Amino acid sequence: MGARACETDAREHEGAQDDTRRTSRRVSELVDQGLVDRGEIEALERVAERFSVAITKDLVDLATPGDPNDPITKQFVPSKRELRILPEERVDPIGDDPHTPVKGITHRYPDRLLLKPVHVCPAYCRFCFRREKVGPGSEVLSREELAAALGYIRAHEEVWEVILSGGDPMILPPRKLAEITAALAAIEHVRVLRLHTRVPVMEPGRVDEVMARALRAPDLTTYVVLHTNHVRELGPKAREAIGRLVDAGIPMLSQTVLLRGVNDDAETLKELFRELVVLRVKPYYLHHGDLAVGTGHFRTSITEGQSIVRELRQGLSGIAQPTYVLDIPGGYGKVPIGPGYLGPEGEDGRRTVEDPWGRRHGYPPGGGEGAG
Template sequence: MGASAYESERAEERREERKTVRQVGDLVDRGLADRSEREVLERVAERFSVAITPDLVDLVTPGDPADPIGLQFLPSKRELRILPEERVDPIGDDPHTPVKGITHRYPDRLLLKPVHVCPAYCRFCFRREKVGPGSEVLSSDELAAALAYVRRHEQVWEVILSGGDPLILPPRKLAEITRAIAAIDHVKVLRVHTRVPVMDPGRITAELVEALRGRTTAWIVLHTNHPRELSPRAREAIARLVDAGIPLLSQTVLLRGVNDDAKTLEALFRELVVLRVKPYYLHHGDLAVGTGHFRTSIEDGQAIARTLRRELSGIAQPTYVLDIPGGYGKVPIGPSYLGPEGEDGRRVVEDPAGREHVYPPRGGDGR
C-alpha cells in the first residue's frame, strides 16, 4: 500500500471513530458493551433509543461497569425491568398539551418542544418513550400553531425550549424560532434546556450563539450530572455562551451509582460555579419506564442535600425537587430545619452542623 493510500485509509478510520455510535454491535466492537450481552442489549435498543457521541465516548472507561459516563449513556439489561409504579409519561406532559409541541403546566411559562431528537440518549430520560431517531420534528404548520398559542396567552412571560434537545437544530432554524418568540411582546424570557455543551460541544458555534441572542432575555439551563462531563471541550463551549452574555444555570438528576454521594455533587457544583454556571435544580429521579436502578430514596437525597448545605457556598446550592407524577408540578423536597411553633411562640431550628437552637432566643438583649 502506498503512503497516500495508507493516509487516506487512516483518515477514513478516524472519521468512523468520530461518528456517533448508535448500534449495539458497534458498542461491542469498541469495547463499550459486553459481547455476551449483545442479544439482550439489542432488545433494550428496540424499545429505547441508543446514541453516544464521540465526545462522550472519549470520557468512558471501557470495561468499567461503574463508570459514571457509561452508566448514563450505555444501554443496560436492567432497563428491561419495568416496575409497577413506572410511567410512560412520568411527569404528566400529555394532560397539559393543548397544542402539539406545547406543554403548558404553569400559568406564566410553558414548554415549546420543536424537536424530539438528542445528540445522545440518557438511559434515565423521562421522555425516553418519545425521543429518538424517527421522532417527530414540528412541521412549519405545527410550529406556527404552537407560536400562535403563545401569542393568544398573554400571561405567558417565559418560553422554555425543550424536547429533545433544541440546540441540535441548525442555527438558522433555531434563529427563526427565537426571532418569532422575540416578536411576541408579552414573552420577556427565553429559557433553553440542553445537554449539547457536554454531549456535543462542537455544536456551540458562533452562529448558534448568535441565534440565541436577541430582544428577549435568553437563559441556558445546562443538564450535567458528573464532574467528568466537564471536559476541556465542554468548558470551552460553556465559556462561549457565557462570554456572549448568556447566563447559565444547571440542572442535575440524582442518580444511583453516578452521583448519589455528596462529594461527587460538591465537586460538580463547585466546578460549575467556577465556570460561571449557577446550580439550579437537583432532581429526584422520575418514574420513567425501566429506570428503577437509577432512583435513590428521598431520604437518601435529603441526607445528601443536608451535607451540601453544610459544606457548600450558597451560590453553589441547587434546590432538591420532585416532579409530582401526573403533571402536578415540581416541589422542593429538601430537608427541613425548622420545628413546629410551640405554645410560647418559639421554635427549634437546626443549624447546618446539626445543632438545635431556640428561635427567638430566650433572654435576648432587647430593652
C-alpha cells in the same frame, strides 16, 4: 409556509443529523468500542428494541471502557436492567400529556410553558423521563405546527417565559433556532427565553459563535440551562462550549438528576457544583429521579436524597447549591423536597431551628410583638 420551505427545514435537520454520523447507535458498535461485553449483546438488543441507543464520539472519548463505575458509561450505554419494569413506572412520568393544548406545547404553570420543536437528542440518556418519545426518527414540528404553537403563545398573555425543550433544541440548525428566537422576541408579553440542553457536553462542537448569536434577540433575555450530572462530563471541549455561550452574554444555569451509582454522594455533587460555578454556571435544580419506565436502578429514595442535600448544606457555598426538587407524577408540578430545618411552633410561639450540623437552637416568636 409552502412545501419548499418545509423541504428546506427537513434538509437542514438531516444535515444536523449528518454531523452526528460518528454517533454510535447499534449495540454492535458499543461492543467494538469496548463499552459493553460481547456476551451481553442478546439482552441489550432487547433493550434497543424498545429504547433508543445513541452515544456521541465526544462522550465515548470521555468514557473509561471496562470500568464498572464509569459515570459516562452508566448514563449513556444501555443496560439489561432497563428490561425490569416496575408497577409504579410511567410512560409519561411527569404528566406532560394532560397539559398539551396544541402539539409542541406543554403549559403546566400560568406564566411559563414548554415549546418542544424537536424530539431528538445527540445522545440518549438511559434515565430520560421522555425516553419513549425521544429517539431516532422522532419528529420535528412542521412549519404549520410550529406556527400553531407560536399562535398559542401569542394568545396567552400570561406567558412571560418560554422554555425550549424537547429532545434537545440545540440540535436544530442555528438558522432555525434564530427564527424561533426572533418569533418569540416579537411577542410583547414574552420576556424570557430559557433553553434546556445537553449539547455542550454531548456534542460541544455544535456550540459555536453562530449558535450563540442565534439564541439572542433584542427585548428578549435568554438563559441556557445545562443538564450535566457528573464532573467527568465537563471535558475540555465542553468547557470551551460553555465559555462561548457565557462570553456571548448568555447567563447559564444547570440542572442535575440524582442518579444511583453515578452521583448519589455529597462529594461527587460538591465537585460538580463547584466546577460549574467556576465555569460561570449557577447550579439550579437537583432533580429526584422520575418514574420513567425501566429506570428503577437509577432512582434513590427521597430520604437518601435529603440526606445528601443536608450534607451539601454543611460544606458547600450557597451559590453552588441547587434546589432539590420532585416532579409530582401525574402532571401536578415541581416542588422542593429538601430537608427541613425549622421545627413546629410551640405554645409560646417559639420554634427550634436546626443548624447545618444538626444542633438545635431556639427562635423567639416573630412579628415584632411588644415593640413600641
